[in-house]
Amino acid sequence: MTSARDDATTPVEPLIDAHAHFYHAAAGRADWAEVNAARFRAGDRIGITYHVASVLGSYGFSSPTYFPSPKDITVGNDAMLDVCAREPDRVRMFVTVNPNYTDHALAEIARCVRRGAIGIKLLASRRAGDPLLDPIGDAAAEAGLPILHHIWQHRRREWPSQEISDGADLARLAERHPSVTFILAHIGGGGDYMHTFPAIVDCPNICPDISGSGVDRGMLDAALDVLGPSRLLWGCDLTMETGLAKLRALEVIGLSDDDLSAIRWRNAARVFPANSFPRCTVAIGAASNQQATTTGRR
C-alpha cells in the first residue's frame, strides 16, 4: 500500500461528508438498516468524522423521491432526527423540505432546527430560480443555515421524475440570497460538470460538493481551476467508494496541505453553523501532534 492510501484510511485530520443519506423503515426497502450500517462501516474505514445527512421522504415508496409529500417529509425528517439522536458524535442533519408547501416547509425547518438540524435539503420539487424558494432562502438566512440543493449538471431538457435545476438555475436563487451559502449537490452526480463551474463562478455563496458516482479524470482539476479549493466540499452521496477515490486523487493532485484540509473539512466547518462539528476541533489538535511525527508521509 502506498502512503497516499494509508493517509486516506488512517486519517490524520477530520473529514466531513457533506452529502450523505440514511434510510428508514417506511422507505420501502427491507434492507434499509443494512444500508445505514454499511454507511457507518465504510465511513469508519475512510475516516469520516461526521456524516451530514438527509432522508428524502419515503424514497419513492409512498410519494416520489424528488416530489415528497408533506407527510412523507415529516416521517423522513423524524427518522433523520432519530439517527442523529442515536449517533450524536458522528451524524448531523439536513432538514428536507418541499418548497411547494411553504407553511409545512417553514414549520419543518423550525421544528428540526430546534432539535439540531444544521442545514436545509432541497430536492427537485421546484426549479431553483422559482420565487417559491425565496421563503426557504429567507428562513435559511435567519437561522444561519446552508442549503444543499439537488442539481443536474447542465440541464438541457426536462427529465422525468424531477423538476431539475442546474448551476445556472441555482445561481439565480443564490444571487437573491447573498447571505446564504448554497451547497451545489454532487458535481459527479450526473450531467456536464464543465457547464456548472463557469455558471457559478461569480456566485461566491455557492459551494459545490464533489460527491456522486461520476469519477471522470479532469473533473476535480477543472473544479479547482475555476472555483479554487476554498469552495469545494468533500462528500460521498450514494457511492462511498467514489468518495474515497476522489479523496485519494486529491492527495496526489498537487494540493497544499492547507487546501486539502479545506476540502476535507474546513470549508464545511465554515459553511455550517459555528460549533456544528465539535470533534473536528478536538481531532485537529491531535492531528497536529501526529503530523509532527509523520513528516514526509505524503
Add this chain to the structure above:
Amino acid sequence: MIDVNALIGPYPFRFVPHPDPDVLIQVLDREEVSAAWVGHLPSAFYRDPTLGNRELFARLGPHRDRLRPVPTIRPDWPRWQNALRDAANAGAPAIRLYPPQWQIGPHDSGIRELALAAGEQGMAVLLTVRFEDLRQRHAMDSAGDLSAAAIRALARAGDSVRLIVTAAGRDMIEEVHWGLTAVEQRRVHWDISWIWGPPEDHLAKLFRTIGPERFVFGTQWPLRLTQTPRANLDLLPDDLRGVSLADPGAMFSA
C-alpha cells in the same frame, strides 16, 4: 494486479488529460498495479481501426513489458482475419469490439465468428458497456450502451469464446449471469470499474452471489479515476476483505 481496462489516446466528446503511455506507466507505479491491457480510445470511433491499431502497437512498444496491446477489430471489415493474426503476433491478450458504436446488433453472425476465432487463438474479447454516464453524453454520442442481450449472445456462441465485459453495473451483470448456463457463465468475466460499493454494496453482493473469481481489476483510465476500483475493494465488508479476483495474466497469456 493487472488493469484490463486502460486506454490511450483522446476521446472525441470531452477533453481527457494526458492520455499517454508514459503517464499511464507513472499511474501504474503510483497505484501499485503491475501491468495494463491497453486499447486505443479513438479507434472505437474510427470507421477503420487499422491505423489506430498501428499507432497503438507503436506507442506501446517502449513499454511492452507492462503495457499489453488490445487492438480493435471490426467483424464487418474486409479481411479482419489478418487483423486478428496481427494481434496474435503482437502478443495481444485480447481484442476490443464495440458493437454499439458500429451499430452491430446482438445476433450478428460476424461478431460471433470473430469472437470464436479470437478465443481459438487464446485471446479474450473485451467489450465496453459505456464510456460515460448516460446523463452527461454529448448530443452526438448516440450509440447507447452495450446491451445485455449482446453479451449473452456472444457468451453462447461457442466454447472457445472468452469475454471480458468492462464498465457494467450490477443490474446488467446479474441479468447476463443468470441468463446463462453454468458452462456459459464461465466464459464471461467482468471488470469492477463501474460497480457501486457501499452503502449499497453492489460489489459485495456480486462477490457473494456470483463469486469473485468472475471479476477482474479494471479502471477505464484515462476516462475515470484510477483510484476507484481499489477504493471499492478497500471498502468491502470484513468477510470479503482481501478476496482474490481472477488473474487475467494467467488466463490469457498470448
